[in-house]
Amino acid sequence: xxxxxxxTARKLVIIIPLAVITLFPLYWMATxxxxxxxxxxxxxxxxxxxxxxTLDNFRxxxxxxxxxxxxxxxNAIKNSLIAAVGGTILAMTVGVGAAYGITRFRAGGRLxxxxxxxxxMLPPVAVMIPILILWSYLHLIDTYVGLILMYGVVTFPFAxxxxxxxxxxxxxxxxxxxxLDGCTHWGAFVKVVLPQVKGGLAVTALFxxxxxxxxxxxALVLSRSxxxxxxxxxxxxxxxxxxxxFGPQSALALILIxxxxxxxxxxxxxxVRGLTFGAIxx
Amino acid sequence: MATIVLxxxxxxxxxxxxxxxxxxxxxxESLVAFLGPSGCGKTTTMNLIAGLDRxxxxxxxxxxxxxxxxxxxxxDVGFVFQNYAIFTHMTVFDNLAYGLRARRTDSGSSLDAKVxxxxxxxxxxxxxxRKAGRLRVSEMQRVALGRxxxxxxxxxxxxxxxxxxxxxxRVGMRAELRRIQKxxxxxxxxxxxxxxxxxxxxxxxxxxxxxxxxxxxxPDEIYxxxxxxYVANFVGSVLINFIPAHYESRDGRGCAVVRTPNGREEVFxxxxxxxxxxxxDRGPALRLGVRxxxxxxxxxxSDEALIVGEVVLVELLGARSVVHVAAGTLALRAMAQxxxxxxxxxxxxxxxxxxxxxxFDAGSGEALR
Numbered sequence: 133x134x135x136x137x138x139x140t141a142r143k144l145v146i147i148i149p150l151a152v153i154t155l156f157p158l159y160w161m162a163t164x165x166x167x168x169x170x171x172x173x174x175x176x177x178x179x180x181x182x183x184x185x186t187l188d189n190f191r192x193x194x195x196x197x198x199x200x201x202x203x204x205x206x207n208a209i210k211n212s213l214i215a216a217v218g219g220t221i222l223a224m225t226v227g228v229g230a231a232y233g234i235t236r237f238r239a240g241g242r243l244x245x246x247x248x249x250x251x252x253m254l255p256p257v258a259v260m261i262p263i264l265i266l267w268s269y270l271h272l273i274d275t276y277v278g279l280i281l282m283y284g285v286v287t288f289p290f291a292x293x294x295x296x297x298x299x300x301x302x303x304x305x306x307x308x309x310x311x312l313d314g315c316t317h318w319g320a321f322v323k324v325v326l327p328q329v330k331g332g333l334a335v336t337a338l339f340x341x342x343x344x345x346x347x348x349x350x351a352l353v354l355s356r357s358x359x360x361x362x363x364x365x366x367x368x369x370x371x372x373x374x375x376x377x378f379g380p381q382s383a384l385a386l387i388l389i390x391x392x393x394x395x396x397x398x399x400x401x402x403x404v405r406g407l408t409f410g411a412i413x414x
Numbered sequence: 415m416a417t418i419v420l421x422x423x424x425x426x427x428x429x430x431x432x433x434x435x436x437x438x439x440x441x442x443e444s445l446v447a448f449l450g451p452s453g454c455g456k457t458t459t460m461n462l463i464a465g466l467d468r469x470x471x472x473x474x475x476x477x478x479x480x481x482x483x484x485x486x487x488x489x490d491v492g493f494v495f496q497n498y499a500i501f502t503h504m505t506v507f508d509n510l511a512y513g514l515r516a517r518r519t520d521s522g523s524s525l526d527a528k529v530x531x532x533x534x535x536x537x538x539x540x541x542x543x544r545k546a547g548r549l550r551v552s553e554m555q556r557v558a559l560g561r562x563x564x565x566x567x568x569x570x571x572x573x574x575x576x577x578x579x580x581x582x583x584r585v586g587m588r589a590e591l592r593r594i595q596k597x598x599x600x601x602x603x604x605x606x607x608x609x610x611x612x613x614x615x616x617x618x619x620x621x622x623x624x625x626x627x628x629x630x631x632x633p634d635e636i637y638x639x640x641x642x643x644y645v646a647n648f649v650g651s652v653l654i655n656f657i658p659a660h661y662e663s664r665d666g667r668g669c670a671v672v673r674t675p676n677g678r679e680e681v682f683x684x685x686x687x688x689x690x691x692x693x694x695d696r697g698p699a700l701r702l703g704v705r706x707x708x709x710x711x712x713x714x715x716s717d718e719a720l721i722v723g724e725v726v727l728v729e730l731l732g733a734r735s736v737v738h739v740a741a742g743t744l745a746l747r748a749m750a751q752x753x754x755x756x757x758x759x760x761x762x763x764x765x766x767x768x769x770x771x772x773x774f775d776a777g778s779g780e781a782l783r
Contacts, residue, residue, distance in 0.1 A: 303497045303499060305496075305497050305498075305499035306499045306501065308461075308466050308486075308493065308495070308499065309493065309495065309499035309500075309558075309561070309562075310501075310512075310516075311466065311486050311487060312466075312489075312491060312492070313487065313516040313517070314487030314517055315487065315516065327503040328501075328503055330503075
C-alpha cells in the first residue's frame with residue numbers, strides 16, 4: 133500500500149511539471165484571446181489572467197468590427213477549410229485505394245509501397261521552389277486546386293501506410309466469402325471491407341486533416357492574395373506601429389484549434405485503437 | 415448434385431508449387447476429405463475449386479463443364495473458412511440472409527423463415543439480432559456455417575471449419591454436418607489435418623503431401639492398404655510401427671529379413687510383393703509397417719515373439735492403453751487390452767500375423783504390393 137502511493141507520487145512528480153510545460157502555451161493563448169490590448173501589449177505588465185476580459189479580439193477576427201476590417205479572418209478560415217478538406221478527400225481517396233491494392237493484391241510488389249513512403253523522406257519545403265515554378269507554369273498558384281493537389285500529395289503516404297495497417301487486420305476470407313456470394317471485388321470492398329475499417333478510416337482522415345489544416349509553409353509559398361489560409365493569415369497579423377497583434381492572433385489560433393478538436397472528439401472511441409496505427413492483432 | 419473432376423491441376427506461386435498435377439474424381443453427393451498437414455496444398459486446392467484462385471495449368475470440371483472462366487459467384491459453391499469469415503459489422507440475421515439477398519432468391523417472409531430455420535439448425539436462434547462481432551468464437555463459426563449452408567450450394571467446401579471449436583462441440587457439429595450433407599445431397603469437400611475427423615466423416619479421403627496426391631480412397635482402404643509410408647504414418651489414432659528390414663532372396667523366394675535387437679533373425683515371406691529398389695551396397699532395404707492395434711503382447715520366451723523388449727511408458731486411452739516398448743534402437747507401440755496391466759520395466763514379447771504387415775520400399779516410401 134505504501135509503496136503503491138509512493139509510486140503514484142513519483143509518477144506525479146514527473147507528470148505534473150511535464151503537463152505544465154506542455155499546456156502552458158495553450159493556457160497563455162486561451163487567456164490572451166480574451167485580454168484587451170492594454171493587457172496583451174508587450175509594453176505593459178504581465179497579466180496571468182485577463183483582469184478585464186473582452187471579446188474584442190474575436191469580434192475583430194470575425195469581421196464584426198468595421199474599424200478593424202483588415203483583421204477579418206473569415207475568408208482565410210474558409211480558404212483553410214476548403215483546402216484542408218479537399219486535400220484530405222484527395223489523399224484519402226487515392227490512399228485508401230492504394231492501401232487496399234497493396235495489402236490485398238500485393239500491388240506494386242515490395243518496391244512501390246516504400247517508394248510511396250519515400251515521398252516523406254524530404255520535408256516538403258525542400259521541394260517547394262521547384263513546385264512553385266511548376267505550379268506557376270500550370271497556373272495553379274493562388275488557387276484552391278493548387279493547394280489541394282499539393283496537400284493531397286504530401287499527406288497521401290500517411291493515408292496509405294495507416295490504412296495498410298487497418299486493412300491487414302481484415303481477414304482475406306471475408307472478401308472471399310462476399311465474392312462467393314456473387315459480389316465483385318469492388319462490391320466486396322465497398323460493402324464488406326470498408327464497413328469493417330470505418331474506425332481506421334475516421335482516424336486516418338483526422339490525422340491527414342490535421343496535417344493539412346496546420347500547414348503553414350506550403351500555403352505561404354503557393355498563395356499570393358486570394359487563397360490565403362488561416363495559419364498564413366495569422367502570421368500576417370503584425371504591423372509596424374503595433375508590432376505583433378497578440379490578442380487577435382490568439383483569438384484566431386483558438387478558432388483554428390476548433391475543427392480538429394471537434395472532429396477528434398466525435399471519433400474519440402476509435403482514437404485509442406487507431407493511434408496504435410492498426411498494429412494490434414486480434 | 416455436382417460431380418467434380420480435377421484434371422492435372424497445378425498451382426504455382428512464383429517458384430513454389432502449392433499443388434502439383436492433382437487429378438481427382440469426386441462423385442456427386444459424396445463427402446470427400448482432404449487430409450494432410452498444413453502447407454500440403456489443401457486450402458489452395460479448395461480456393462481453386464471455388465474459383466478464388468486460378469490454376470496455373472489443368473482444368474476443373476463441375477458436371478463435365480469446364481470451370482475456368484466461370485466466376486466464383488456463379489459456381490454455386492459454398493465455402494466455410496477456418497477463420498469464420500463473417501461480417502462482424504452486421505447482425506447474425508443479416509449475416510445469414512446475406513447470400514439469399516445477394517442472389518435475390520428470397521425476400522420478405524420466405525427469407526425470414528429460411529433465416530430462422532437455419533439459425534435453429536446451427537444453434538444461434540437466440541442471437542439473431544446481435545452484432546455478429548459480439549458472439550463467442552464457436553457461435554461465430556456456426557454463423558459462418560449457416561451463412562454458407564442457407565443458399566444450399568451444390569458444392570460445399572469446408573476448410574477446417576471446426577478447428578476453433580472445443581472438442582465436445584466439434585464432435586456434435588461433425589455429426590450435424592454429415593446429417594445435413596446427406597439430407598441436401600450436396601457434394602462436400604472437407605479439409606482437415608485431423609485424421610480421425612477425416613476417417614469418421616468422409617466417404618473418401620484424399621491424402622495430400624507437398625501439393626501431391628498420396629492416396630485417394632475410402633477410409634477403410636486408406637487404413638488397411640496405405641499406398642505410402644506417409645499415409646500409413648498419418649492415418650491411425652496411434653502411430654504405426656516401422657521396423658527396418660532388408661530384402662533377400664532365399665530358396666528363390668523374396669524374403670524380408672529383420673535382425674532383431676536380441677540377435678535373432680526373423681524372416682517374413684515377401685514373395686507376394688514386388689522387390690524394393692536397390693538401396694546402396696547393403697542390398698534392397700524395406701520397412702515393415704505394423705499397426706499398434708495389430709501387434710500382440712506375448713510371453714517373451716514364446717516362439718511367437720517377434721521382438722522382445724522392455725516397457726518404457728504406458729499411456730492410458732480410456733478403455734485401452736498404449737504400451738511403449740523399447741527393444742535396442744527400436745521404439746514400438748502396441749495396444750493392450752483393458753484387462754492386461756503392464757508396468758514400466760516389464761519385459762515382454764511382441765507378435766503379429768504375417769497378413770497384418772505392410773511392406774514399404776525404404777528408399778521411396780512406397781508400398782510394395
